[in-house]
Amino acid sequence: MGIFTKYFLPNEYVQSIFDIKPEHLKSKNIKAIITDLDNTLVGWDVKDPTDEVRTWFEEMKEQNITVTIVSNNNQERVASFSSTLNIDYIFKARKPRGKAFRQASNLMDVNKSEVVVIGDQMLTDVFGGNRNGLYTIMVVPVKKTDGLVTKFNRLIERRFLNYFKRKGLINWEE
Numbered sequence: 001m002g003i004f005t006k007y008f009l010p011n012e013y014v015q016s017i018f019d020i021k022p023e024h025l026k027s028k029n030i031k032a033i034i035t036d037l038d039n040t041l042v043g044w045d046v047k048d049p050t051d052e053v054r055t056w057f058e059e060m061k062e063q064n065i066t067v068t069i070v071s072n073n074n075q076e077r078v079a080s081f082s083s084t085l086n087i088d089y090i091f092k093a094r095k096p097r098g099k100a101f102r103q104a105s106n107l108m109d110v111n112k113s114e115v116v117v118i119g120d121q122m123l124t125d126v127f128g129g130n131r132n133g134l135y136t137i138m139v140v141p142v143k144k145t146d147g148l149v150t151k152f153n154r155l156i157e158r159r160f161l162n163y164f165k166r167k168g169l170i171n172w173e174e
Protein backbone atom coordinates (compact mmCIF):
# COMPACT_ATOMS: atom_id res chain seq x y z
CA MET A 1 0.00 0.00 0.00
CA GLY A 2 1.46 3.34 -1.07
CA ILE A 3 1.96 6.28 1.22
CA PHE A 4 -0.74 8.32 -0.55
CA THR A 5 -3.19 5.51 -0.09
CA LYS A 6 -2.26 5.04 3.54
CA TYR A 7 -2.84 8.68 4.43
CA PHE A 8 -5.39 9.99 1.96
CA LEU A 9 -7.69 7.14 1.05
CA PRO A 10 -10.79 7.13 3.27
CA ASN A 11 -12.04 3.78 4.54
CA GLU A 12 -15.40 4.62 2.99
CA TYR A 13 -16.64 7.22 0.55
CA VAL A 14 -20.34 8.12 0.50
CA GLN A 15 -22.61 10.76 -1.04
CA SER A 16 -23.73 12.30 2.26
CA ILE A 17 -23.92 11.78 6.02
CA PHE A 18 -27.41 10.40 5.52
CA ASP A 19 -25.86 7.32 3.93
CA ILE A 20 -24.11 6.65 7.25
CA LYS A 21 -26.42 4.58 9.43
CA PRO A 22 -26.03 3.73 13.13
CA GLU A 23 -26.47 0.00 12.42
CA HIS A 24 -23.55 0.08 10.01
CA LEU A 25 -21.31 1.85 12.52
CA LYS A 26 -22.31 -0.55 15.27
CA SER A 27 -21.45 -3.51 13.06
CA LYS A 28 -17.93 -2.05 12.98
CA ASN A 29 -17.94 -1.63 16.75
CA ILE A 30 -17.90 2.14 16.39
CA LYS A 31 -19.28 4.05 19.37
CA ALA A 32 -18.29 7.63 18.62
CA ILE A 33 -18.29 10.06 15.72
CA ILE A 34 -15.94 12.95 15.15
CA THR A 35 -17.58 14.97 12.42
CA ASP A 36 -16.60 18.02 10.45
CA LEU A 37 -19.18 20.82 10.15
CA ASP A 38 -18.89 22.95 7.01
CA ASN A 39 -19.92 21.20 3.81
CA THR A 40 -20.19 17.93 5.74
CA LEU A 41 -23.31 18.46 7.88
CA VAL A 42 -24.63 21.52 6.02
CA GLY A 43 -23.31 23.96 3.43
CA TRP A 44 -20.62 26.28 4.81
CA ASP A 45 -23.04 29.22 4.54
CA VAL A 46 -25.95 27.53 6.34
CA LYS A 47 -26.14 28.71 9.94
CA ASP A 48 -28.32 26.07 11.62
CA PRO A 49 -28.82 22.32 11.32
CA THR A 50 -31.60 21.30 8.93
CA ASP A 51 -34.40 19.03 10.12
CA GLU A 52 -32.77 16.16 8.27
CA VAL A 53 -29.49 16.78 10.13
CA ARG A 54 -31.35 16.92 13.45
CA THR A 55 -32.97 13.59 12.74
CA TRP A 56 -29.59 12.07 11.86
CA PHE A 57 -28.16 13.23 15.21
CA GLU A 58 -31.19 11.88 17.05
CA GLU A 59 -30.85 8.49 15.37
CA MET A 60 -27.21 8.27 16.43
CA LYS A 61 -28.08 9.26 19.98
CA GLU A 62 -30.84 6.66 20.18
CA GLN A 63 -28.29 4.00 19.25
CA ASN A 64 -25.85 5.31 21.89
CA ILE A 65 -23.40 6.67 19.36
CA THR A 66 -21.85 9.86 20.71
CA VAL A 67 -21.03 12.70 18.34
CA THR A 68 -18.54 15.56 18.66
CA ILE A 69 -18.24 18.28 16.04
CA VAL A 70 -14.60 19.04 15.33
CA SER A 71 -14.17 22.01 13.02
CA ASN A 72 -11.38 24.29 11.90
CA ASN A 73 -13.87 27.15 11.80
CA ASN A 74 -14.16 29.78 14.55
CA GLN A 75 -15.95 29.64 17.90
CA GLU A 76 -18.94 31.71 16.85
CA ARG A 77 -19.80 29.43 13.94
CA VAL A 78 -19.14 26.11 15.64
CA ALA A 79 -20.67 26.97 19.02
CA SER A 80 -23.90 28.36 17.62
CA PHE A 81 -24.41 25.35 15.32
CA SER A 82 -23.54 22.73 17.94
CA SER A 83 -25.47 24.24 20.82
CA THR A 84 -28.78 23.89 18.97
CA LEU A 85 -28.01 20.16 18.76
CA ASN A 86 -26.84 20.09 22.34
CA ILE A 87 -23.60 18.26 21.55
CA ASP A 88 -19.92 18.82 22.28
CA TYR A 89 -17.67 20.62 19.86
CA ILE A 90 -14.10 21.71 19.27
CA PHE A 91 -13.51 24.85 17.21
CA LYS A 92 -10.29 26.05 15.54
CA ALA A 93 -9.30 22.39 15.61
CA ARG A 94 -6.35 22.80 13.22
CA LYS A 95 -7.06 19.52 11.45
CA PRO A 96 -5.16 17.55 10.17
CA ARG A 97 -3.17 18.00 13.38
CA GLY A 98 -3.80 15.28 15.93
CA LYS A 99 -4.58 17.24 19.07
CA ALA A 100 -8.29 17.88 18.45
CA PHE A 101 -8.88 14.25 17.43
CA ARG A 102 -7.31 13.09 20.69
CA GLN A 103 -9.26 15.65 22.71
CA ALA A 104 -12.54 14.57 21.13
CA SER A 105 -11.82 10.88 21.73
CA ASN A 106 -10.97 11.58 25.37
CA LEU A 107 -14.10 13.71 25.75
CA MET A 108 -16.25 10.82 24.50
CA ASP A 109 -14.26 8.32 26.55
CA VAL A 110 -13.64 5.86 23.72
CA ASN A 111 -10.52 4.30 22.31
CA LYS A 112 -9.24 4.73 18.80
CA SER A 113 -10.82 1.63 17.34
CA GLU A 114 -14.27 2.88 18.38
CA VAL A 115 -14.09 6.22 16.56
CA VAL A 116 -15.05 7.24 13.05
CA VAL A 117 -14.00 10.54 11.50
CA ILE A 118 -16.48 11.98 9.00
CA GLY A 119 -15.65 14.89 6.70
CA ASP A 120 -15.69 16.33 3.20
CA GLN A 121 -12.01 17.14 2.89
CA MET A 122 -9.23 14.73 2.17
CA LEU A 123 -6.39 16.98 3.34
CA THR A 124 -7.88 17.83 6.71
CA ASP A 125 -10.53 15.27 7.74
CA VAL A 126 -9.30 12.10 6.04
CA PHE A 127 -5.59 12.78 6.41
CA GLY A 128 -6.06 13.80 10.04
CA GLY A 129 -8.12 10.73 10.84
CA ASN A 130 -5.92 8.27 8.98
CA ARG A 131 -2.66 9.40 10.43
CA ASN A 132 -4.13 9.25 13.92
CA GLY A 133 -5.23 5.68 13.32
CA LEU A 134 -8.97 6.39 13.16
CA TYR A 135 -11.57 4.97 10.78
CA THR A 136 -12.50 7.54 8.12
CA ILE A 137 -15.58 8.20 6.00
CA MET A 138 -15.45 10.91 3.37
CA VAL A 139 -18.60 12.59 2.09
CA VAL A 140 -19.20 14.60 -1.06
CA PRO A 141 -19.19 18.32 -0.09
CA VAL A 142 -22.72 19.63 0.49
CA LYS A 143 -21.90 22.79 -1.42
CA LYS A 144 -19.63 23.15 -4.41
CA THR A 145 -18.21 26.54 -3.48
CA ASP A 146 -15.38 26.99 -0.97
CA GLY A 147 -13.07 29.56 0.59
CA LEU A 148 -9.69 30.24 -1.01
CA VAL A 149 -7.60 27.84 1.09
CA THR A 150 -10.11 25.07 0.59
CA LYS A 151 -10.15 25.76 -3.16
CA PHE A 152 -6.43 25.11 -3.25
CA ASN A 153 -6.81 21.94 -1.17
CA ARG A 154 -9.51 20.77 -3.56
CA LEU A 155 -7.06 20.89 -6.47
CA ILE A 156 -4.75 18.47 -4.67
CA GLU A 157 -7.69 16.41 -3.47
CA ARG A 158 -8.99 16.07 -7.03
CA ARG A 159 -5.68 14.53 -8.09
CA PHE A 160 -5.79 12.00 -5.24
CA LEU A 161 -9.39 11.14 -6.03
CA ASN A 162 -8.55 10.57 -9.68
CA TYR A 163 -5.59 8.42 -8.68
CA PHE A 164 -7.70 6.29 -6.33
CA LYS A 165 -10.38 6.03 -8.97
CA ARG A 166 -7.88 4.79 -11.56
CA LYS A 167 -6.62 2.23 -9.08
CA GLY A 168 -10.20 1.11 -8.49
CA LEU A 169 -9.94 2.01 -4.79
CA ILE A 170 -12.92 4.34 -4.84
CA ASN A 171 -16.27 3.91 -6.54
CA TRP A 172 -17.09 7.46 -7.09
CA GLU A 173 -19.97 8.95 -8.96
CA GLU A 174 -20.28 12.70 -9.29
Ligand SMILES: [Mg+2]
Nearest residue numbers: 036038039120
Ligand atom coordinates in the same frame (compact mmCIF):
# COMPACT_ATOMS: atom_id res chain seq x y z
MG1 LIG B 1 -15.58 20.72 5.65
